[in-house]
Amino acid sequence: MSPQRHPLAACVRLCLLLSALPLCAAAQDAPPPEPEPGARTLDTVQVTGTRIRRAEMEGQVPVQVLTREDIDRSGFSSVAEVVQNLTASGAALNTKFNSSGNFGFPPDGGGVGAGAATVDLRHLGAKRVLVLVDGIRWVNESSASGVGSAVDLNTIPLSIIERIEVLEDGASSIYGSDAIAGVVNIITRKDVDGASVQLHYGDYSDLAGGDTWGADLGWGGSSERARWFVGASYFRQDEISSIEYGPAGVPVPGTGLANGSSATPTGRFVFQDPNTGVVYDLTPNTGDTDPAFDPTQTGCERTDGFHCFGTADRFNFSPYNLLLTPSERKSVFGQAQFDFTPTLGGYVRVLYNERESANQAAPEPFFLGTDAGVYNDYAERTLVISAANPYNPFGFDLTTMGDAPNLFLLGRRPVEGGPRRFEQEVETWYASAGLNGLFDVGARSWDWDVNVMRSESKADQTNTGSYNIRRINEALGDPAACAAISGCVPLNLFGGPGTITPDMLAWIQPVVRDRSSNALSLFSANLTGEMFDGWAGAISFAAGVEYREYEGEYRPDPLTVAGEYNGVPSGPTSGEYDVREAYVEFLVPLVRDGWLGKSLDLSLASRWSDYSNFGGTNTGKIGLRWQVADEFLLRGSFAEGFRAPSIGELYGTLSRFDATLVDPCNNAASTTPECVADGVPPGYEQSNPQISVITSGNAELEPETSRSLMLGGVWSPSFADATAWSDRLDLGVTFYRHTIDGAIQALDAQTILERCIFGRDPVSCGFYERNDRGQIVRFDNILGNVGTIRTDGWDFDVGWRLPEQAWGRLGFDWKTTWVTKYELVNEAGQAEPRAPGVEINNSAIPERTSTLSANWSRGGWSAAWSARYIDRLTESCGGANGFDICDDSASDTNALGSTTYHDAQLAWATDAWMKDFRITLGVNNVFGKDPPICLSCSLNGYDASTYDLPGRFWYARVGFGF
Template sequence: MKKNKLTAAMRYALLASPLALYSVIGTATAAEQEEVQRVERIEVTGSRIKRIGEMAPTPVTVITGDNLVSAGVVNVADLLHKMPNTLVGLSPETTNNSVFASGLNNTDLRGLGASRTLVLVNGRRFVAGAPGSSAVDLNNIPTAMVERIEITTGGASAVYGSDAVAGVVNIITKKTFDGVSVDVSTTRPTQSGGEEEYASLTFGSDVGKATFVTNLSFSKQGQISFMDRDYLRDAPIAVENPDFVADDPNSPQRVVWGYGEQVLAAYSKTGTFVSGGTRYSFADDGTVRPMQLGEALPPLVGGRVDYLGGEGYSFAENSFMRTPLERINFVTNMNYEISDNHSMSMELNLSRSQAYGESSPAFMQYRVKADNALLSPAAQQLVQAATTVNTSGVSVGPVMGYLASDFGNRQYSQDRTLARISLGFEGYLTDNWSYDIYAATGRVQADTEWYGEMFEQRFYDAIDAVVDTNGDIVCRDNIARANGCLPLNIYGRGIYDQDAYDWVSTDAIRRASISQSVVSATLSGDLYELPAGFIAAAFSAEYRKEAADSLPDPAMRAGLLFNNQSQPLKGSFDVAEVSAELSVPLLADVAFAKTLTFETAVRFMDYSTSGNDSAWKLGLNWEVNDELRVRLNTAKSVRAPNIGELYNPRSQTFRSMTDPCAVSQRDGLNSQYKETILANCAAAGVPADFEPSTEWKGSTRPGFIVGNPDLTNEVAKDITIGFVYTPAFLDGFGLTVDYWKFELTDVINSFDGPDVLKYCYQSSSLDNQFCPLLERDADTFEVTNYFEKPFNSASRNVEGVDLEASYRFGTEVGDFNLRLISTYTSKYNTNPTGFADDLIDELGEMKRPEWKHRFTTEYSYNDFSAVLSMNHRSATVTSNDWSPKANNYNDIPSYTVFDLTARYNLTDALQVRGGVLNMFDRNPPRLPSAYNNGEAFDVIGQRVTLGVNYQF
């Protein structure tokens, strides 16, 4: 399609500054305009109407590919996570313990959830990153192919359909490239772990009717364990306040005792038990001995006593901060000019990412018998001394705690392969009517493999051995022996029989996939000329189908493995949509209104799962004069439930929990609900003196995640009011300010196990949707099972202000470009249940500070350039429900990180770059709730980055 200098000027305006999305027609000379037969229009994120030099109808922040390089990052997500108007959806720093999500990179606009942020590539839908999800994995977008990223924050369902509740992230990739570019870089933290490597090859041609650009890139980031960082290894330790005064409202129940490597004594790598008030363990050769404990800490919540160092389960040794990730991306964009009026394009995406989460070895607790033939005589005597007789007259041995280190750490690897192809046609039907048609299909194959696993019942059978009549040591259970059971001696290190080990240990795999097919057509042009100009319109039709499935290992389906039980998933939906968008000029070239334009759009959707729905938007764009432009938008958006929310099968999960019915929890209950909670506990038959066992409190509790096929669409209404100011007296300066507000209803909310417990007993009676999701033991009254199930139960109200200012100026000693992006959040209220009393104010809590800023200073002189960037978040708290009686570590200080990067062109073809990220090695606040939070803070630490780029 014919290009012209006016098009180039408009594209430069888009790239140069988010404040420059207004007319650049004046930059083309009269001679250039005469040379052009048709003025090409461009499409800006937030609208399907192709426009000539208008201000964007909705707020748009632009990140260029050059910004990514200047930030010293090699993953699109790494910079998006630093933007003030986003939160981290998922990242390698937050997903180590998320079995099926480890290594994923999602972004979350406004903190409304990654599933409510629509990520497009070149304005087109992109397949989700994980089966059952709707969120795009940014790992599949190679940084070297990014031309720019346009972020619009505001409901855009009327233009783009479901998922665009919080806004749209539109990643525009390079369409052409002439030559070859090789880029390599490395990033090395100053503490071990977390190293990064990157290599990229880009080549293409923009000569002739057929043009293309191809990129092949590889990146690798290393794992970070808690032992790799001093501030993670020597963690803050919170304990029960030994000086607690019950009748003093300012006396905290819990305090930070100090810092160190916290160890749980209830588990040992060779087994541990208590006899006669002494805790015993086993030496590597199987000899029983008193356990080598560290310094005893004051009691923790619930009365458990941990130790500082020593033998046992070290939390730091068995915790991992950053998931290792490797990815290979191959992208080809091809364009063919059929004629002056029509062109064809093809996008091919192939990628593979590999990541693995890692956690402690399997941890087991079981009753050991005194006649266990695997125990030494001395150990048998100690076990016999600790054996008691229960009320039924049965002998009960002491609890043995075993950390299965001989089986290795449990690892769950993720192997994700993406293949996507999109074929499009675009062009002009008349001088002012254009079309854009595309079809795309994509598939992600996501296979998960578990290592260091064991057949749980086989383990219990193999470690329970007796001496038979022939004097041989055999498994106690006759059925187990018939099935091949061999005695497994774990009471030492490496003293087991290999055949017995092989009978117990195993690996497992789950195969899963998600696919997406889209056909879309858009017709855009001028409808009718009014005195102020032409009514511009865009009409679209789209059909989309998505499907997901998973097939866990047979042993997982049968629940035979430790901590992993899962059933197959199979679900799909399709949706047909039509939309219309109008831009109506109301005034032009009158007093106080250079232009005034009315914007509107409507979209109708028919989902096979949630039925019919609609979305709309209304807006005004008012260009007061050349310096001031004002815009107002309001919209209704919808989000349909995704496949996972609808069809998730029973899959096992584990949560740390506290029971509101327990005696030890009563002082900490919310006073507003305390009487209701106690009444409901009594109505459920829980005794007034109930207290869960130390074993229950000291371990994560099993439950199941399930879907809900009865879910309906979420609804969101939002409003944005803002202005763009570019004063003539200060050339190069621009200011954008936008007020925004979101009101979400029928929000799909998945309640985790602790919340299920909380809301069951906090409700006005036991007749609620949560209590049926709980199961208690009839004898001990401990919670033995729970179901985490989504409901359309929540609402959310969020509002705030975005501010963006930039100032570009030149001096004799170089050029400067200053840019500030800030977000102020004034309200973030969530009601998870729909009950009026359950409104939660989340504003100012750790994930949602009131203020977030990103300020960059760019300096360039001849072949040298440098960028200093600052990311700041204001002070927060752990919980807004905090009271001085709760703890002494609620306040979280403000947090600022500086990065410095520089580039130098040695020749026209060769560029070198380097930098220091997190210049001052700012660690997360050393508080129990914050020190290991990779979502809010930089947990990698100071690191040096070096890179080189060569083009020929």
């Protein structure tokens, strides 16, 4: 790729040249470590969003800081829960929204991230959020299902965190790729004196299961020339079955079995009798394990043990899913900081994290026949169920071969083999070291640091409850051929539950093992200080260089690679690339105590990146901070950004995602002109709502580019300072706008289908193919640079602290995010369906989310109450018109009402019994609010990426030191 040229970057470069600074621009994606002890560095600070160290950086960039106290008051037990409940957070993977068997393989090549938890800012996706730990990039997740492109926050124990800084603004010019939507910088504990123990337990009082418990141990200290902290953490969360939640009792609440699976424990058989030409759609009668097909009974009134398949025969897969997936995590962490001399220091940090997790889905179905659409020769093109098979009740071959295949669909759910169970073992290790110091340039001190880091995440996944489609093919064929294969046993798919024997299962049911890994190596060097005095103050700078190397691979089971896995197939992925970067940043005071106010500062940044597989690119950022008066601040910035495609996005091989799609041509609609033009015959009925969609990475992908605008202000009125009714009042507002060009993602499959049928869009029609019976048998949706994403909105912040009274001190914090626009427009100028206020594909963008918190303290006692508000949403009824659950059948929409969760906590602390003794009791979702029912959500009848689990969660914690 040829170097990209950006107007803003060029403008910034010109400003840098004019500064006449003879420095080599350099970069790192991570801020340097915290300032080391030394009299000359104690007055400098660094905040996320700028690389310049200096005093009084308050308000330079819009950073939300979550302190240790904020984290403890939340009642949450993981980093992901804390950041996913920010008002600016979008739908992201968590332990409620996690199912390998149902979500298949997404087109980004990252797999389902089973057991992982991520963070999404501004609803732009987890892959567009940069996660740092102490300013250093963290390795991407590995969950044995692909090469992930986002950080698994479950690899970072909550107990080692001092605070979390969240920059909700584009920052590619400061940190490089992935910082389009913002940055999450996790700062670890450093100044610890003595040992500490923290124990916690929690439970969902309205559901069976979900117990969580854990223990955190820590020890820290210091000497004249060193500081250290070591810690160990254990966390365990038990699973909760979907049967614990009433609406999950059917595939889609309020619609009965209409959206259930056509692969049933009794079996569904759609075939043509080669002797008469009659087409049948039959299923055995319940309890009839040996039906005898009578070809003279051509209608639905039958006495041969079969009846015509109908809605009541569909399979309810929901009770086999999980509301909450189990997870067990063990971590050890250590760091030490050294002061070799007053001007030279160093540090070393290490972490090891181990996770065992699992998820579960309904027994894996068999879909065989020309309508199966599973892209597998053994199921679609080379299958013969022999007439000689002792269990074949039809008396003739059922085949998908030749010019006149007669097996259109065989759907069987082998409940005898149990549910699909996916168990992950993930190991993550991290090691970094560095030197830092300062030196004098004239009368000024400059800070420097160099850092090296290596981190790796490896995962193994064991899958039980899946099947070998080649062996199924062999077991259904000629018994003589089966007998010639060692271990082969003829298979019975025709007699209902219990007819698949243990011997049959032993032949067709393997244990599938997959592996993946992600690794990151990094070197960086940084320099920051004041150059010279300008007319309004000292001009400060930061500059640095960085080298990063990414490696990733996914190794599915050899059975999968050979095309014999009956479930979601995928191929191996492997790739690596490196990047060299350099950056420079300036802070230029323009006004001090003049007619324009207290101060006006200009910030400029530029970054150059050179990728081994793309070439070079430049990004720039320009910002203004205007302190109009002591109590009033205005700030704004405009930034360019980019995101390089991940290894999975580039090199991920063909895989399959089973999407739940509603064919607009189903049933009566088949005779409409639009459906006739699409090749649909009269009387067409969609055999299965799950359509196999082939996805893949794309080595031709270009990096995404972005533009981000931020305008805001903070007002701290003096009339609210130190009064009888207020100690301090802060009011803040921020407008944000992000535009991403060449967005890397796949289009919505349902929208593609509807565009083709109703608009005859030739591009959309090229994505899929029907057979002569109208069934969709091919659907390709390869990853690409599909178009432009635009989003904008507002953040509102109110902080109010009351003066201390005899009854204690009270404070309020109110944060609100209002999303005014979100649209993805593809290259053809067509808008995808995702938008504010819309629920789609198991995720949503609420127009407004808000959190109001009240905190009280008196002596050793403290209490907190918070209310978390999620605005109402609407969704398509998904073809469920006529059902009571669809509240507006005329417009085919269903409303998900607004939801408010209330959380409460009470704590007491004392040093009388032992050092830092503290006991905490709390309840999240105090009133047991259930999530709104969702028709379009594929699991458990609600959107688990947006809403809490049903019912209350209570917890208790005790901590002490010595």
